[in-house]
Amino acid sequence: MASQLLLLSLLCTLFVHQSHAACAEVASDTEAVAGKGFKLGCVSCKLRSEVESTAIIEWYFKPKGEADFFPIYTYGSGIATIEHEDFIDRVDWNGSKTSNDIQDGSIYVLNITFNDTGTFRCYFNRILIYPNHEYSTLVSKLVHLTVVAKATRGTASIVSEVMMYVTIIGLQVWLLIEMIYCYKKISAAGEEALREAA
Numbered sequence: 001m002a003s004q005l006l007l008l009s010l011l012c013t014l015f016v017h018q019s020h021a022a023c024a025e026v027a028s029d030t031e032a033v034a035g036k037g038f039k040l041g042c043v044s045c046k047l048r049s050e051v052e053s054t055a056i057i058e059w060y061f062k063p064k065g066e067a068d069f070f071p072i073y074t075y076g077s078g079i080a081t082i083e084h085e086d087f088i089d090r091v092d093w094n095g096s097k098t099s100n101d102i103q104d105g106s107i108y109v110l111n112i113t114f115n116d117t118g119t120f121r122c123y124f125n126r127i128l129i130y131p132n133h134e135y136s137t138l139v140s141k142l143v144h145l146t147v148v149a150k151a152t153r154g155t156a157s158i159v160s161e162v163m164m165y166v167t168i169i170g171l172q173v174w175l176l177i178e179m180i181y182c183y184k185k186i187s188a189a190g191e192e193a194l195r196e197a198a
């Protein structure tokens with residue numbers, strides 16, 4: 001038993017460390033709350049992690065109902081540029097901290113408005129640097145963003161928590177009623193028996 005627990009905790013530790021080191025292409029959240037900040041996620045893992053590379057990240061936005069994307073933000077060599085007036089002072093870098101070898105190109109948009117509803121697209125312009133040549137790759141990802149007045153997922157979890165308490169209390173009340181009912185039946189039967197004996 002003890003050795004099994006030990007093995008389990010060892011595996012767990014290994015897994016946690018692994019997932020810290022490794023790059024995982026987690027999809028972005030897609031529901032933002034008006035007035036709050038929102039992290040637009042974009043991760044593109046390097047397939048050959050041992051090869052050195054540089055990357056430039058570009059973000060584009062297409063408001064809901066419009067036809068074209070326009071550039072909003074560029075990040076490369078540690079320098080961020082906001083490209084569109086609607087996003088001035090509203091975008092912070094949330095991606096990889098090392099300036100060149102970027103695998104996480106996420107950005108953080110402050111003060112979300114309903115006008116931010118639409119499609120965001122991020123581009124990874126990556127150049128893999130081999131001893132004799134360079135190889136450039138382009139990866140793009142989409143985030144379909146909806147903006148809500150307040151977090152609906154929060155409400156759902158509150159409802160489920162309330163339901164859990166209602167269920168627990170309901171079960172206890174039912175148990176209590178059963179016990180009282182049983183007790184009454186038993187004591188009634190006892191009295192009956194006593195009366196019969198007399």
Ligand SMILES: *[C@@H]1O[C@H](CO)[C@@H](O)[C@H](O)[C@H]1NC(C)=O
Nearest residue numbers: 037039092093094095107108
């Ligand atoms: C993302 O940026 C926001 C705003 O600057 C900051 O509060 C938050 O801690 C950042 N998160 C990460 C994971 O870098």
Ligand SMILES: *[C@@H]1O[C@H](CO)[C@@H](O)[C@H](O)[C@H]1NC(C)=O
Nearest residue numbers: 035087088089090110111112
């Ligand atoms: C974002 O909202 C805060 C609080 O409402 C405000 O102080 C700040 O000026 C806003 N920033 C921008 C860039 O609109």
Ligand SMILES: *[C@@H]1O[C@H](CO)[C@@H](O)[C@H](O)[C@H]1NC(C)=O
Nearest residue numbers: 063086111112113114115116
């Ligand atoms: C949203 O867009 C409309 C139409 O372009 C504009 O009139 C309004 O001021 C915008 N709202 C915000 C909060 O940017």
